Amino acid sequence: MKKISLDHIGQYGIAIAFVLICVLLSILHPAFLTLSNLRVILTQVSINALLAFGVTFVIITGGIDLSLGSVLAVAGIAAAIFAHPDSYPLVVPLAAGIGTGVLFGAFNGFVITKSKVPPFIVTLGTMTIARGLALIFSNGRPVSNLSDAFNFIGGGTIWGIPFPIVILVFTFIVCALLLGKTTWGRYMYAVGGNELAARASGINVNKVKMMVYTLCGGLAGIAGVLLTSRITTGQPNAGMGFELDAIAAAIIGGTSTSGGTGNMVGTLLGALLIGVISNGLDLMNVSSYYQLVIKGLIIVGAVVLDSMSKNR
Amino acid sequence: MIRKAISSLFLAATLWSCGGSETATGPVIGVSMLSLQNEFVVNVADEIEKKAGEHGVKLIMVDAERSALKQVEQVESFIAQKVDAIILNPCEVEASSPAVEKAKAAGIPIVNVNSETNASPSAFVGSDDVESGRIAMRYIAEKLDGNGNVLIMHGYMGQAAQIQRDKGAKEILAGNPGLKLLAEQTAQWDRSKAMSLTENWIQSYGSRISAIFAQNDEMGMGAVKALSEAGLKDKVIVVSIDAIPDALQAVNKGNLDATVFQNAVEQGGQSLETALKLINNEPVKPTVLIPFKLVTKDNVAEYLK
Numbered sequence: 001m002k003k004i005s006l007d008h009i010g011q012y013g014i015a016i017a018f019v020l021i022c023v024l025l026s027i028l029h030p031a032f033l034t035l036s037n038l039r040v041i042l043t044q045v046s047i048n049a050l051l052a053f054g055v056t057f058v059i060i061t062g063g064i065d066l067s068l069g070s071v072l073a074v075a076g077i078a079a080a081i082f083a084h085p086d087s088y089p090l091v092v093p094l095a096a097g098i099g100t101g102v103l104f105g106a107f108n109g110f111v112i113t114k115s116k117v118p119p120f121i122v123t124l125g126t127m128t129i130a131r132g133l134a135l136i137f138s139n140g141r142p143v144s145n146l147s148d149a150f151n152f153i154g155g156g157t158i159w160g161i162p163f164p165i166v167i168l169v170f171t172f173i174v175c176a177l178l179l180g181k182t183t184w185g186r187y188m189y190a191v192g193g194n195e196l197a198a199r200a201s202g203i204n205v206n207k208v209k210m211m212v213y214t215l216c217g218g219l220a221g222i223a224g225v226l227l228t229s230r231i232t233t234g235q236p237n238a239g240m241g242f243e244l245d246a247i248a249a250a251i252i253g254g255t256s257t258s259g260g261t262g263n264m265v266g267t268l269l270g271a272l273l274i275g276v277i278s279n280g281l282d283l284m285n286v287s288s289y290y291q292l293v294i295k296g297l298i299i300v301g302a303v304v305l306d307s308m309s310k311n312r
Numbered sequence: 313m314i315r316k317a318i319s320s321l322f323l324a325a326t327l328w329s330c331g332g333s334e335t336a337t338g339p340v341i342g343v344s345m346l347s348l349q350n351e352f353v354v355n356v357a358d359e360i361e362k363k364a365g366e367h368g369v370k371l372i373m374v375d376a377e378r379s380a381l382k383q384v385e386q387v388e389s390f391i392a393q394k395v396d397a398i399i400l401n402p403c404e405v406e407a408s409s410p411a412v413e414k415a416k417a418a419g420i421p422i423v424n425v426n427s428e429t430n431a432s433p434s435a436f437v438g439s440d441d442v443e444s445g446r447i448a449m450r451y452i453a454e455k456l457d458g459n460g461n462v463l464i465m466h467g468y469m470g471q472a473a474q475i476q477r478d479k480g481a482k483e484i485l486a487g488n489p490g491l492k493l494l495a496e497q498t499a500q501w502d503r504s505k506a507m508s509l510t511e512n513w514i515q516s517y518g519s520r521i522s523a524i525f526a527q528n529d530e531m532g533m534g535a536v537k538a539l540s541e542a543g544l545k546d547k548v549i550v551v552s553i554d555a556i557p558d559a560l561q562a563v564n565k566g567n568l569d570a571t572v573f574q575n576a577v578e579q580g581g582q583s584l585e586t587a588l589k590l591i592n593n594e595p596v597k598p599t600v601l602i603p604f605k606l607v608t609k610d611n612v613a614e615y616l617k
Contacts, residue, residue: 029516039513044508098316140354142503142530144558155541231503231534233558237349282512285495290471 003150014253014269017302021273025280032280036222039162045275046164047072049268050223052253053175054216056267059250060179061121061212062192062259067108068220068246069239070130075100075224077134080143080234083150090149097225098218104130105217109210119213122125127243134236143234154230164226171222188212192259249274253303273302334467338368341584341589342390343399344383344411346376346427350501351556352576353401356426359580360399367588387411397587398422402429405472407527420588425538425583427472437583437600443475444572444604445527447481448551450492451570451606452491452523455549459490460522463513465506465535466498474498477527477553494521499531506534514542523549529559529571536567555607555615563612573605573615 026033051068058065079097082088104126111122156163179185187208190198199205228234253270255262277298281291341364345357357373364371372395376383380403390398393412398415400422402408409431415422421434428436451461464481467474485491494517501507513521521544526532532552539545545567552559555573562568570580582600589596607615 031515034515040511042512080517135349140348141351142556142558144561155537227504231507231537233502233503235530237502237545278508279512279515282497282509283516285497285516288466288498 011141054219109213355576440475510538
């Protein structure tokens with residue numbers, strides 16, 4: 001329990017870094033700090049944030065999920081196949097997409113808990129399996145011509161707020177409550193902090209692990225539906241490398257790769273930081289070569305700042 | 313490392329099973345494609361397979377997954393299997409060159425399809441990508457009467473298609489001093505990245521944008537989506553390259569202003585036929601160029617199937 005409270009102090013580091021970057025970008029470009037740009041940033045961040053929330057659960061239990069990007073793609077294809085106009089009611093593509101994500105997550109969880117093979121290896125395998133299936137289901141081609149109702153998820157607005165932002169906020173609240181306020185959340189920290197101690201104190205470690213991987217897969221499924229709807233087409237090669245951005249967001253946000261620490265506010269800030277940097281550099285028309293270097297430096301800088309504030 | 317090991321294991325298994333069932337008497341052609349996750353490449357590959365079936369050719373088709381290193385290894389194993397000819401859809405200009413040199417050193421004819429390598433193959437079948445960039449930017453120049461602000465969306469930086477399409481577009485820009493290049497940036501051939509980039513550009517340049525040239529249709533479609541959502545599509549011309557089905561639909565609906573048709577079917581078919589001629593020691597042209605065509609609302613019906 002002590003670890004969690006320590007982590008809350010550490011969280012200021014990333015918050016400070018985030019505010020500094022925002023102030024800097026507002027000074028450098030007049031279009032940065034506007035309501036419409038804020039809308040753009042939050043919409044763009046939503047997909048990575050959903051993946052990052054999922055992987056935060058997993059990393060807290062001491063695991064890792066490298067299959068996120070591919071699961072997103074296969075879930076997006078599964079949804080798109082059932083989302084053509086005048087074919088099925090909206091609930092079918094949604095269930096297909098999210099269900100596919102849940103299934104892959106459960107598969108990861110099952111193999112990891114039964115075989116004791118490290119999550120790194122298992123999810124690396126799932127990464128290629130899911131990518132292959134996305135290509136098989138789509139014949140290697142984009143799945144287009146999707147219904148307006150389906151396209152609303154990624155492109156519609158409610159009272160002027162883009163729907164992806166609504167999903168982002170809702171998912172954030174659910175994930176933050178689950179992790180911070182429930183027994184399940186406490187079990188996750190316990191498993192990641194010391195698996196043997198958790199087992200000794202009567203926690204069903206396998207059940208907790210099964211749950212986090214399934215949850216992570218389900219969130220990747222939602223992200224897949226969201227991405228497919230946003231670009232109004234299912235793309236078999238979508239989400240390449242997304243797992244790295246999601247893991248980066250979680251780690252920038254203070255989730256330790258050794259497990260046991262981390263929280264959703266930090267992960268949200270981490271995802272926002274990555275999104276803000278990307279948006280700001282595009283606004284200023286910084287060459288893509290420099291963008292890579294700058295992004296990397298800022299990510300390392302944020303983590304250094306974070307660990308310094310923790311050690312203080 | 314692990315991923316590479318697994319995939320070479322798969323490759324070995326595929327090659328072994330192909331070699332094991334050697335009963336056909338027809339020629340054997342090894343094909344290494346850039347990426348079978350790319351729709352255009354898949355269309356080229358499909359036509360190669362179709363034509364191979366017609367001519368009784370046994371194909372060994374492998375996916376280089378955008379890795380030039382893997383591509384060179386694939387060609388090495390083709391050579392080891394003593395295939396009669398190789399069709400190469402190069403991943404990279406420089407890094408895929410050893411594949412061409414090794415095949416030629418082994419006396420196996422090699423045909424490059426769609427994109428080029430520095431090493432010159434027995435024959436090249438494809439289209440001049442520089443010309444596609446010229447066609448796209450020329451259309452923008454005409455539509456804007458030579459005056460306006462242009463944005464360029466690049467593919468993966470450093471790939472042959474990106475370099476050449478950019479070269480063609482910049483040639484036309486240089487000839488039209490009234491066209492100003494506002495910004496250029498990569499969206500890595502990807503629709504969702506292109507959409508985000510366009511959203512960011514809209515924040516930065518807003519109504520100053522007159523036209524966007526996207527180096528492929530996937531990115532062009534992303535730009536169209538972002539512009540439509542911002543209510544700017546009617547004010548901005550978007551042109552892209554490849555004429556994939558989605559883009560043709562969009563041209564038909566008037567969302568995308570134009571695309572440039574690159575003939576995947578001709579490229580695939582001709583590459584196989586050229587390889588066959590080389591096997592039979594018939595004369596071939598060292599470069600078989602398949603022309604691009606501008607597709608607008610006026611002629612899109614010809615391309616819609």
